[in-house]
């Protein structure tokens with residue numbers, strides 16, 4: 001897709017990031033919050049972005065179209081020295097842009113960043129019926145590790161989650 005810029009988030013993106021998070025929250029049942037459910041104040045989001053920037057095992061990437069955030073991916077590394085080489089991954093693309101390979105572009109770039117940060121493992125959980133995300137993660141080399149039974153609760157229903165991992169240095 002043309003005119004999509006991918007770059008690391010800065011504290012100046014905090015307000016736009018809150019708008020984006022509230023939009024994507026209402027577009028699927030697969031994120032931690034629903035529509036308008038992202039209630040963290042702008043100063044809190046700025047602190048989170050700065051903390052990610054300062055950590056040597058974390059990164060937040062955003063994709064922008066005409067100045068608006070349309071997708072975001074985050075690697076969140078563990079602070080403990082014994083887990084420091086691992087990070088959890090989250091990603092969401094705005095619905096208008098699904099199936100246009102923006103997820104693929106963001107995943108490709110964030111895995112490259114993970115290698116640059118000398119991470120050894122990326123881990124994630126995905127709801128078992130989220131077929132697009134599962135297809136994307138498998139395409140990017142993630143393996144199924146196991147299942148958390150009845151891990152997710154949305155729309156009055158408990159769902160299983162698949163645990164996945166990508167090893168960067170096998």
Ligand SMILES: CC(C)(COP(=O)(O)OP(=O)(O)OC[C@H]1O[C@@H](n2cnc3c(N)ncnc32)[C@H](O)[C@@H]1OP(=O)(O)O)[C@@H](O)C(=O)NCCC(=O)NCCS
Nearest residue numbers: 028030091092093098099100101102103104131132133135
């Ligand atoms: C999951 C998500 C990030 C994918 O982003 P995207 O930009 O649409 O991803 P891409 O277009 O790069 O790739 C999507 C892949 O899923 C496949 N796909 C889409 N719908 C599918 C379905 N119902 N069943 C199987 N595969 C499907 C596409 O064919 C594509 O695979 P391909 O590249 O081999 O053709 C996006 O759908 C999203 O943000 N969903 C809501 C939030 C979410 O679920 N985040 C993940 C939480 S774990």
